[in-house]
Amino acid sequence: MNASIRSASPSRLALLLASLALAAAGARAESPVQIRDGYATLAGATPQAARGQQFFTSRHGADWSCSSCHGAVPTATGKHAVTGKPIQPLAPAFNAERFRTPAKVEKWFRRNCNDVLGRECTAAEKADVLAWLLTLKP
Amino acid sequence: MNHSFPFVLLLLAGAVAAADTTSSARAKRPPPPPVYLEECTGCHAAYLPRMLPAASWQRLLGGLPTHFGVDASLDAATLAAFRPWLLDNAGDAQRFPVAPEQDRITRAQWFTRQHHGIKPATWQRPAIGSKSNCGACHGQADQGKYGEHDVHIPK
Numbered sequence: 001m002n003a004s005i006r007s008a009s010p011s012r013l014a015l016l017l018a019s020l021a022l023a024a025a026g027a028r029a030e031s032p033v034q035i036r037d038g039y040a041t042l043a044g045a046t047p048q049a050a051r052g053q054q055f056f057t058s059r060h061g062a063d064w065s066c067s068s069c070h071g072a073v074p075t076a077t078g079k080h081a082v083t084g085k086p087i088q089p090l091a092p093a094f095n096a097e098r099f100r101t102p103a104k105v106e107k108w109f110r111r112n113c114n115d116v117l118g119r120e121c122t123a124a125e126k127a128d129v130l131a132w133l134l135t136l137k138p
Numbered sequence: 139m140n141h142s143f144p145f146v147l148l149l150l151a152g153a154v155a156a157a158d159t160t161s162s163a164r165a166k167r168p169p170p171p172p173v174y175l176e177e178c179t180g181c182h183a184a185y186l187p188r189m190l191p192a193a194s195w196q197r198l199l200g201g202l203p204t205h206f207g208v209d210a211s212l213d214a215a216t217l218a219a220f221r222p223w224l225l226d227n228a229g230d231a232q233r234f235p236v237a238p239e240q241d242r243i244t245r246a247q248w249f250t251r252q253h254h255g256i257k258p259a260t261w262q263r264p265a266i267g268s269k270s271n272c273g274a275c276h277g278q279a280d281q282g283k284y285g286e287h288d289v290h291i292p293k
Binding site: 079080082083084085086087108110111112114115 | 180182207208210211270273
């Protein structure tokens with residue numbers, strides 16, 4: 001019973017996220033706070049910035065962490081771990097373009113979580129990370 | 139000596155013809171579609187179609203979820219928006235008798251030839267770090283421009 005619930009929830013999540021993405025099909029701009037709250041609602045939990053920082057800087061048993069490309073505190077320009085290309089700051093207070101388009105945010109979480117964790121991130125993990133990024137101020 | 143004047147004229151005519159061909163060929167090259175710049179330059183420079191043969195581009199686009207060890211997956215509609223540009227303008231068979239090893243631009247003969255003067259220690263400078271970090275030296279690589287006058291090698 002538990003197993004079936006566990007296996008069903010990711011697909012339900014995917015459905016919810018897909019509808020979120022559809023809602024944003026016109027590349028409608030949102031604020032990083034709205035996007036964080038969207039993930040928190042999906043997760044059904046209050047985001048925790050400290051947990052987000054831990055998640056962001058941890059290697060999760062493999063080679064890379066989010067910090068590998070974005071820096072330990074992503075308020076400055078990072079560097080792509082493979083190509084060396086500079087990566088503009090990720091924290092919204094340091095880069096107004098970050099976390100504005102839900103579909104774009106979803107795309108990068110999907111790719112980068114797969115690179116770092118070998119799976120997609122949960123809504124709770126995304127909410128935590130964004131909660132932490134939102135605490136970073138100039 | 140007798141022949142030198144007509145010979146020089148001939149050379150000049152040839153040079154003008156060559157320049158014409160080159161500039162018109164350049165003018166005909168379609169610029170990178172905005173969707174390509176948006177999707178691909180998050181991680182690397184705007185590599186140009188002619189930097190690889192069509193067969194390499196096909197393999198790379200078919201394997202984006204495991205793109206040189208990184209998930210670069212794209213949805214089908216986005217991919218379809220720039221795939222024809224890459225394939226239609228890819229390097230021809232004369233330029234690529236064989237595809238570069240692992241379909242890497244940095245393993246292409248033209249790349250080695252164009253960068254033969256760059257010492258290994260230069261590639262390893264912190265501001266460069268990788269042969270795929272085109273933008274370190276080619277200031278407009280993000281727009282797909284690699285003209286020699288834009289080159290500045292960081293110390």
